[in-house]
Amino acid sequence: MSDDPVRRQGPPEERRRQRFISKSSAVSLKYLRRVEELPHMPEALTPFLHILGHVFVEQGGAVKPEHIPTVGTYCVMVPPELIYAAGAMPVKLCGGSYTAFNIGDDVAPRDACPLVKAVMGFETVGAAPVYRECAMIAVPVTCDCKKKLAGYLGERRPTVALHVPSGRDRDEDMERFVEELYAFGAKLTELTGAPLSYERLSWACGLTAAAQYELSRFITLRRKAPLVIKGTHYMAAMNAMSYTHISLWTRHMRALCDELEQRIRNGEMASKENRPRILVTGSPIVFPNFKLPLLIEEMGGALVADETCMGERGAYDPPAIVDQSTDGILRALANRSTRPCTCPTFVDNKRRLYRIRQMIEDYRVEGVIYHVLRGCLVYDYEYRAMEEELGKLGVPIIRVESDYNEEDVEQLRIRIEAFVELIKYGKR
Amino acid sequence: MKSTEHDAFFKEAQETAGRIAAENGRLKELEWFLDTALVRFYDKYLRNRNPQVIVLGDDIPAEWLYAVCDRPFYVLGGSLGTAHWADELTPRDTDPFSRSCLGWLMNPSFDLTKDALIVTAVSSDSRRKLISLLRGAGKKVAALDIPPAGLTGGAVGCYRDQLAALAETVGRHTGKRLTGSRLRRAVRRMDRARRMRQRFLAAAEGADGLITGEAALLVGQCLYFAEAPDEWTAHVARLCAELKALSGRFAFPKKDRPTVLLLGSPAVFPNYKVPQLISAAGMRLAAAADSLSLEADLALPKDAGRLSLDRLLSHIARVHLQTTSTGARVSNDGLYSYFRYLKERYRPDGIVCHILKGQIEFDFELPRIEKAAEQAGIPVFRLETDYQYQDMEQLRIRMEAFGEMLAQRNLSGRSHKKTA
Numbered sequence: 001m002s003d004d005p006v007r008r009q010g011p012p013e014e015r016r017r018q019r020f021i022s023k024s025s026a027v028s029l030k031y032l033r034r035v036e037e038l039p040h041m042p043e044a045l046t047p048f049l050h051i052l053g054h055v056f057v058e059q060g061g062a063v064k065p066e067h068i069p070t071v072g073t074y075c076v077m078v079p080p081e082l083i084y085a086a087g088a089m090p091v092k093l094c095g096g097s098y099t100a101f102n103i104g105d106d107v108a109p110r111d112a113c114p115l116v117k118a119v120m121g122f123e124t125v126g127a128a129p130v131y132r133e134c135a136m137i138a139v140p141v142t143c144d145c146k147k148k149l150a151g152y153l154g155e156r157r158p159t160v161a162l163h164v165p166s167g168r169d170r171d172e173d174m175e176r177f178v179e180e181l182y183a184f185g186a187k188l189t190e191l192t193g194a195p196l197s198y199e200r201l202s203w204a205c206g207l208t209a210a211a212q213y214e215l216s217r218f219i220t221l222r223r224k225a226p227l228v229i230k231g232t233h234y235m236a237a238m239n240a241m242s243y244t245h246i247s248l249w250t251r252h253m254r255a256l257c258d259e260l261e262q263r264i265r266n267g268e269m270a271s272k273e274n275r276p277r278i279l280v281t282g283s284p285i286v287f288p289n290f291k292l293p294l295l296i297e298e299m300g301g302a303l304v305a306d307e308t309c310m311g312e313r314g315a316y317d318p319p320a321i322v323d324q325s326t327d328g329i330l331r332a333l334a335n336r337s338t339r340p341c342t343c344p345t346f347v348d349n350k351r352r353l354y355r356i357r358q359m360i361e362d363y364r365v366e367g368v369i370y371h372v373l374r375g376c377l378v379y380d381y382e383y384r385a386m387e388e389e390l391g392k393l394g395v396p397i398i399r400v401e402s403d404y405n406e407e408d409v410e411q412l413r414i415r416i417e418a419f420v421e422l423i424k425y426g427k428r
Numbered sequence: 429m430k431s432t433e434h435d436a437f438f439k440e441a442q443e444t445a446g447r448i449a450a451e452n453g454r455l456k457e458l459e460w461f462l463d464t465a466l467v468r469f470y471d472k473y474l475r476n477r478n479p480q481v482i483v484l485g486d487d488i489p490a491e492w493l494y495a496v497c498d499r500p501f502y503v504l505g506g507s508l509g510t511a512h513w514a515d516e517l518t519p520r521d522t523d524p525f526s527r528s529c530l531g532w533l534m535n536p537s538f539d540l541t542k543d544a545l546i547v548t549a550v551s552s553d554s555r556r557k558l559i560s561l562l563r564g565a566g567k568k569v570a571a572l573d574i575p576p577a578g579l580t581g582g583a584v585g586c587y588r589d590q591l592a593a594l595a596e597t598v599g600r601h602t603g604k605r606l607t608g609s610r611l612r613r614a615v616r617r618m619d620r621a622r623r624m625r626q627r628f629l630a631a632a633e634g635a636d637g638l639i640t641g642e643a644a645l646l647v648g649q650c651l652y653f654a655e656a657p658d659e660w661t662a663h664v665a666r667l668c669a670e671l672k673a674l675s676g677r678f679a680f681p682k683k684d685r686p687t688v689l690l691l692g693s694p695a696v697f698p699n700y701k702v703p704q705l706i707s708a709a710g711m712r713l714a715a716a717a718d719s720l721s722l723e724a725d726l727a728l729p730k731d732a733g734r735l736s737l738d739r740l741l742s743h744i745a746r747v748h749l750q751t752t753s754t755g756a757r758v759s760n761d762g763l764y765s766y767f768r769y770l771k772e773r774y775r776p777d778g779i780v781c782h783i784l785k786g787q788i789e790f791d792f793e794l795p796r797i798e799k800a801a802e803q804a805g806i807p808v809f810r811l812e813t814d815y816q817y818q819d820m821e822q823l824r825i826r827m828e829a830f831g832e833m834l835a836q837r838n839l840s841g842r843s844h845k846k847t848a
Contacts, residue, residue: 109791148792161577380519381557
């Protein structure tokens with residue numbers, strides 16, 4: 001072995017990889033600690049943080065039973081039931097890493113969104129096992145960046161691009177998406193050898209239904225005022241879902257709900273009653289990019305609800321199966337993945353306004369923070385309509401544009417502090 | 429409406445048209461093309477035009493379109509004035525093409541959409557949100573979803589079915605049902621136009637010094653601005669004859685200028701600042717490899733004029749999916765193959781990749797183009813801009829530097845040849 005320290009580390013590519021791993025782990029650890037240091041953390045949240053730590057700090061793979069292949073997915077339009085039924089496990093690969101973003105910045109066009117840059121960065125470095133171990137990647141074409149990402153990944157990995165129709169109210173649109181799911185199902189069967197039978201699909205629906213049941217308990221608990229769990233803690237639990245086998249996540253969520261119920265009985269709440277209740281909507285907030293939820297809570301706000309695709313959007317609605325057959329389940333999954341979805345990929349997205357109105361009522365929201373990742377144009381387009389709608393309701397809203405770095409934290413802090421004060425002042 | 433706003437909108441077009449007219453004074457036939465482009469900016473024309481169908485963008489198959497409607501009004505952006513009108517309706521980072529398109533359709537000066545059905549393809553994020561904004565404002569919009577990947581039976585079938593369904597919607601609005609004979613006739617019309625366009629490009633190439641790059645670009649784009657493609661074809665035939673006659677009568681020395689391909693976002697009338705800069709920097713625009721040129725160049729199989737309606741629709745769907753150069757596809761193979769074809773055809777000295785701010789789909793395609801150009805030893809110059817004119821001087825300096833570099837390369841290439 002060479003004594004030269006530079007040579008010992010191997011070729012430049014390897015050294016670059018090592019640097020990436022250590023820097024990425026350090027950033028993730030920092031954010032994980034900040035999440036842990038927030039007061040009133042339930043003990044049952046620890047397994048979720050362990051999952052995030054395992055994936056992002058220890059650079060381990062997805063948390064799952066052995067010998068199950070993983071299928072990488074993006075957005076909320078890929079039904080996890082299909083993947084579980086095929087004997088694989090979905091892993092949501094939307095990236096939130098600042099380090100990967102910096103690598104991706106050299107690969108992707110300057111104006112691409114940071115989330116896609118982070119994904120491209122992970123792919124370029126090939127370091128994170130959670131990305132590397134995916135046997136297949138499914139990219140729903142929901143925006144221009146995802147469209148081009150599908151092409152980029154397709155040159156490197158087995159990739160399926162799912163055509164998400166831009167409309168969803170006509171039968172033809174739904175038929176088209178059902179066909180896409182059939183084609184995706186065939187690819188999954190090729191991968192695992194397990195055909196998508198009625199039995200397997202209903203078993204998989206059972207798995208997700210159990211998770212949805214626990215999630216609905218959790219949502220009910222979150223609606224309590226004052227808060228029983230901090231918004232950042234909630235987001236950590238929801239983010240962990242992306243990297244865990246659903247049965248394991250359900251078990252952890254059940255324990256968390258049990259603990260929260262006990263806390264309510266003991267009168268132990270996570271925030272004071274007079275804290276401004278804030279909802280976050282817009283571009284997804286993916287771990288470790290937790291600067292926004294942390295800032296909200298550090299500045300005295302109560303993050304009560306999150307209408308982003310890393311929150312409950314993808315897991316909230318169960319499939320309505322009316323026809324007890326393979327085709328019936330596939331149709332129900334296609335329906336569930338598109339019709340109630342509030343993603344701005346759809347031309348007509350009024351239901352996002354209705355959903356936010358409903359959330360404002362359910363969670364007694366006093367202010368909305370509209371998070372726009374730089375370059376995420378589809379969300380930015382919907383801001384105007386949202387501003388008008390919330391103006392009618394008298395709920396203040398601010399648009400916060402951010403990127404995957406820490407340079408803007410202080411500016412964001414000032415804006416959020418001012419927003420929290422504005423709500424407090426308005427209450428008096 | 430403030431009259432100054434419409435004045436600025438009209439003046440931009442007038443200035444471009446005036447410049448082209450001054451630089452191509454010998455070509456009498458060019459006047460028709462200038463008038464055709466300019467009339468779209470007259471207040472009176474816009475108030476009285478009242479189109480039945482408005483086509484938003486260049487990604488709707490023209491053969492199909494002319495089979496279901498007459499005199500469609502194409503909205504292809506290009507105007508800074510209309511982009512300004514849409515400033516408040518769109519986010520800051522929206523590309524100028526989308527802003528300008530929206531401004532054409534929603535503005536305080538004229539209303540083209542009163543009785544119109546807007547037909548468009550959902551080919552980008554901005555487009556899907558424009559549809560939403562237009563529908564929200566009470567406009568009638570019929571949209572086509574372009575399958576983003578694959579050329580399998582499923583993708584082609586999906587595209588064909590949508591064309592058929594959209595034809596019904598448009599047909600109900602215009603009273604012109606899609607039939608086999610109408611589609612065949614439209615295919616023949618567009619084929620004639622395509623052949624004439626190729627004839628014109630060859631004539632313009634041979635008549636360097638008689639017609640500028642900007643004028644050639646305008647002639648090509650007038651296919652979309654004209655009331656009917658046949659009218660355009662007839663005028664292009666006359667222009668070709670005029671070019672031939674003038675070339676025979678006068679001996680124009682061919683200027684030894686570097687030639688460039690203009691690639692990426694289309695430069696649409698009146699915003700011709702990039703072709704203008706190319707010419708001002710001492711280069712010659714060989715051809716434009718953009719979506720507008722590619723759409724006008726798409727050829728259906730030779731026997732297309734004899735096929736049944738279903739088979740013809742399938743052919744149109746296949747050809748368009750295979751070669752469409754919009755960012756609608758996961759991989760923009762259409763633009764890439766068109767670029768390769770033009771590279772072989774014109775053997776340019778350089779490539780100017782024009783990217784309108786916010787049109788990242790072209791930026792994603794750039795590495796592939798750069799690689800192919802590098803293999804062929806052709807330098808690529810990426811030029812990012814919008815419809816504003818404030819950056820003209822910076823761009824001019826950059827373009828001049830690029831032009832000088834190309835000229836130097838040509839000179840040193842020639843001296844190497846002599847030495848050998």
